[in-house]
Amino acid sequence: MIRVFLFLMVLLAGPGYLQARQVVLSDNGKPINVGYPYYLEDREGNLSFQEVLQMNGSFVKSRITVPDFLGNLSKAIWYKFEVINQSQTTDWFLEIKGGFFHRAQLYLPDQAGVASPQELTADGDFEKRPVKSNDLVFKVPVKPGEKVTAYLRVDSRTLIRASMKMKTMQQLYETSILSNFGYGFMTAVAAALLLYNLFVFFSLRERVYLHYCLYIFLYIIHNSFVSGYLLMFFPWTSFINSTLWLPLMGLASIIFTNSFLQTRRYAPFIYKIRWAMVMLFIIPLTMYFMGNYQLAISVIGLVMYGLFFYWITAGVIAYRNSFKPAAYFVAGFGALIILNTLLGLNIMGILE
Incomplete structure (x- = not known):
């Protein structure tokens, strides 16, 4: 029914509906979002570029700034948008944020519909990238006054969520400073916590500190993967993705939660259901190895909400049962939930 409804909308809207999303480049000195792109689901991931050109009428306009294909089992997604250069420079690049993608291919067809793709791969030789960055950056040669139609094919071993912007080389450099500082600061704080708690563990021999070190270590690795820095320095790690790191982080956080809050004494209900929570994360971990x-x-996206509830509920119950350090636990993991939500909104293009 949904596909029939979309087809009727295309017929009613007329040819204008099938036009690509237009991205107008200007000299205002600001990056330009490639929001609300048209997309085509490549279920089996085997469509050629020429086949896609013949399916222009099958592209659907996204209803949100950055389409999110979490839970979608298509093996590849094609994006389509028009780039109109009203600036005085040809120094334009397409930047795709994050390290989720396994392969990204950009096609800029000529008037005859012929195009040689620019290809960037997560496990390819980093030295072959035209711009050596932790993000995926493509050169878009479009002359002043010229218009080109861009087709971008992406596939992923996790989720497909392409947050795209058009930037000049100067803008690429200037905007990377703040993001590099943010990721660097977050990693430095996490590393300091890791080293400090590791020192305390060797001093006191209390396992709760080791459990916390395990969680922090996995947190650092996953953030480095998502931001693209892990693949930047270690391209061979591309086979290890979020479907491994997130379940391991979930398992480590469950161990730390029960250890720090002493749930066997202060939150017996939480202690009893710990194995049920563990099994929830064993499921996606098994799927990863398969x-x-x-x-x-998709499973991780669901069970993470259960984990957030588990953290906060455990902390509140332990605090109400007179375990006062639980207040710090709730504050810390509560901040983690909020900040990760903000990061997700940023990736989706809702927040700058």
């Missing part, structure tokens, strides 16, 4: 990455990330 190669079902897209299904695994």
Whole structure:
């Protein structure tokens, strides 16, 4: 029914509906969002570029700034948008944020519909990238006054969520400063916590500190992967993705929660259901080793909400049962939930 409804909308809207999303480049000195792009789901991931050109009428306009294909089992997604250069420079690049993608291919067809793709791969040789950055950056050669139609094909071993912007080289440099500082500061704080708690563990021999170190270590690795820095320095790690890191982080946080809050004494209900929570994260972990990455990330997206509830409920129950350090636990993991929500909104293009 949904596909029939979309087809009727295309007929009613007329040819204008099928036009690509227009991205107008100007000299205002600001990056330009490639929001609300048209997209085509490539279920089996085997469509050629020429086949896609013949399916222009099948592209659907996104209803949100950055379409989110979490839970979608398509093996590849094609994006389509028009770039109109009203600036005085040809120094334009397409920047795709994050390290989720396994492969990204940009096609800029000529008037005859012929195009040689620019290809960036997560596990390819980093030295072959035209711009050596932790994000995926493509050169878009469009002359002043010229218009080109861009087709971008992406596939992923986790989720497909392409946050795209058009930037000049100067803007690429200037905007990277703040993001690099943010990721660097967050990693430095986490590393300091890791080293401090590791020192305390060797001093006191209390396992709760080691449990916390395990969680922090996995947190650092996953953030480095998502931001693209892990693949930047270690391209061979591309086979390890979020469908492995997130379940491991979930398991480590469950161990730390029960250890720090002493749930056996202060939150017996939480202690009893700990194995049920563990099994919830064993499921996507099993899917990872079976190669079902897209299904695994869909399951993770659901069980993470259960984990957030588990953290906060455990902390509140322990605090109400007179374990006062639980207040710090709730504050810390509460801040983590809020900040990760903000990061997700940023990736989706809702927040700058």
